[in-house]
Amino acid sequence: MLGWIQNLGRSGISFFEQVGHAHMFMLQALRGIPYCLRNPYLLTAQVYSVGVLSMPIILISGLTVGMVLGLQMYNTLTDFGAEESLGPVVALSLVRELGPVLSALLFSGRAGSALTAEIGLMKATEQLAGMEMMAVDPIKRVIVPRLLAGIVSLPLLVAMFSAVGIIGSYLVGVGLLGVDAGAFWSQMTAKVDFHDDIFNGFVKSLVFGVVATWIAVFEGYDSVPTTAGVSRATTRTVVHTAFAVLGLDFVLTALMFGEV
Amino acid sequence: MEQPELQIQSGQSPAIEGNRAAGADVEDVLVKIRGLHFAHGARVILDSVDIDIHRGEVTTIMGPSGTGKTTLLRLIGGQFLPDAGTVEVDGQNVPTLSRSDLYELRKRMGMMFQTGALFTDLSVFENVAFPLREHTGLPENVIRDLVLIKLQAVGLRGAKSLMPAELSGGMSRRVALARAIALDPMMIMYDEPFTGQDPITVGVIMQLIRRINQYMGLTSIIVSHDVAEVSAISDRIYLIAEGKVIEQGSPAELLQSPSKWAQQFLQGKPDGPVPFHYPAIPFADELMASE
């Protein structure tokens, strides 16, 4: 019984230790931003590997989610004779919630886990230690470009997801199910507010970008430098990001859309 | 841009066959370690160790696996902080250095890791060019020439466009060596350079270590437990076990060592002070008890 409480206490303390560690790590990374801006190609290369290579999965998922959303919403809206509201319903769902959250989860699965694995392997093969011995700070050279790349990429990916999703639901709603095209767009512009919806959705995507990339990069840097350690770190990245994104989503939604 | 000293001391004549360098005196100690104490949790890894690394010599730290040989290299490079004691490199006490001073010092130290530790996303050429690009403002054509010179020294100039994944283990280590000497450092540390390599590669690396040390006037510190190879190229050997220096001296002196443990280690005898059998109750008793 006592042992169980001891374990609980130990994991509680190690949780706080991890959180503190992660924040010290972030502070170190922030100090390295000037170096990264002086070597812009580092950032560009990372935006390619993190952002561009995530485009296929984001675009395809966005399209299919939009199409499914159009289909499902239509079914329910016809019960109320409100098919013409399909536009705003789909747009609001995507821009406010599904766009940021789903994109963040997909991003973490594709790009986040890749980042963790890459950095973890660099640690395991002593490349990071080698860099240190050559008087190059690995945080500045390896971590910061990846961090900035993720923060820049995710909002763009979310915008693409939402845009493509709306197009997908347009194709299904207007193309297949016969909703009036004019009503689709005009109702949408009437109901979707730039400040409340688009801007807030963008803010969410920015926050998620920071969190998802931060976790991915930290788990890689902090991983045990063995193959088993790296694979555990990769799993932790995806799981922790999922928790963080969904939790933050609730907090942000309450803050932004709480009192309309 | 740093211009570290190229030391070719007259008065020392480093012989190719690994004989003791003549006239090496105390002021010529490049790395002075006094009372170094390092513990990892409850385990004491280094217990008040004193070591002198002389300029221009090849010094080897030997000992069984896990004695903290690699830890020693990390302490010299400032990656770990000792619990007690001083580590002086070229007159500077490493643990007390500020971050920027430490980085300046590291530019004058080269390190060759056990696994090579090449950057997997850069070609051989780019790997060797890395320290030059990061720390010097030299124009591209000068860097190109320097990289080719270093690669020629290790015999891999023809492989400059290959990626690390395409290299054999021995080739990786040679590229790592070229990278370590890119900035013309004053000393190089080798972490287990011979471990797991085929005889030809071992021979190549042995020759490279000795040659580079002589022609570039470097100080080399090798961490290894390959007795034969190390005895052939070292000027001085330190034998470390259980956190203490058991023996030190030239390879010839070590073979004369009165310590039974040193004899067992150097000759590779299976039984001696380090017993063959893991401590257990007498065999007959255990067999009887299993009924």
Next chain:
Amino acid sequence: MQNKRAIEIWVGVFIVAGAAALFMLAMKVSNIATYSDDGGYNVTAQFSNIGGLKVRSPVSMAGVRVGRVAKIGFDMQTYEAVVTMRIDQQYDNLPKDTSASILTSGILGENYIGLEAGAKGVFLQDGDEIRITQSALILENLIGQFLVNQAQQNRGGSK
């Protein structure tokens, strides 16, 4: 170096695509067009009950949107709601005796303010108040009224 160029091109494509998506969302999807406040003037009106009227609800005349609700306040003296409307600059010929009513678009739609022109020759200026107002219809009041009427009719009928 060829690789480097290709990477930079793709990153450029990525950033442009993302910006285009954001642009599309802002322009075609949302109501950002209505944010361009190219001048306008404020007019207030007091209502005893604004129902579901919200900030940015439309203000229409003859079905055409002429402005938006800018602010909703409360008058501590008269205990009535004070609605500030921002009328587009081009509609500067609203008579001073224009009336404002809170109407519902459709049967279950949202509330908006409908303006009916008066007859005076003097026009509303920035800061003026519309005197003639009609509050929102509250469903419960309607039902209550209906029941009372029914009861009266029954009493009248059974005499």
